Amino acid sequence: GAGVSQSPSNKVTEKGKDVELRCDPISGHTALYWYRQRLGQGLEFLIYFQGNSAPDKSGLPSDRFSAERTGESVSTLTIQRTQQEDSAVYLCASSYGITRTDTQYFGPGTRLTVL
């Protein structure tokens, strides 16, 4: 079946502009995660959605970052007033459930460059 998809694959923006990144999870997966991967570093957790529960926003680095999810489908990560330090690859993952044993499957990522 289809995997996790993300769009755009690349985004170049100017400092101060807002950007929206999109994630389509695997069909039937109830949990959706956003991570950030800075150059040469591991992944940082940003936010997590599970069904209709309130999202876990504990990883969002500032109030310029926000995310929404429509039901158990598409999610959008929004970064307002982008800064150069926001440049990174933003990865989305989904999993069937939320137990600790569930495997997260990742999309190809969106590479964001803030000039």
Add this chain to the structure above:
Amino acid sequence: AQSVAQPEDQVNVAEGNPLTVKCTYSVSGNPYLFWYVQYPNRGLQFLLKYITGDNLVKGSYGFEAEFNKSQTSFHLKKPSALVSDSALYFCAVREGANNLFFGTGTRLTVIP
């Protein structure tokens, strides 16, 4: 608090030789451990996971990992490396939270 360490930024191995990519973890409860691989300009691909049971876990592409509770390690191994195994490898742990905590990654280069 949970954490993962990958002590080697870079591992080089000759094609056909066995490879090991190291990972150690720190958790207060039972660890759930994962290995992912990232090829250039692509997302992370799941390789294998340890949940419970047999300490030797077998995964995709001939990879396996050994869980060692006393050494708090979960090293990734393969008996015979291929050039196509060259990639960035991430170890991750999950304890109480639902998100994964990742190591900083190890770049594996298999030399022909």
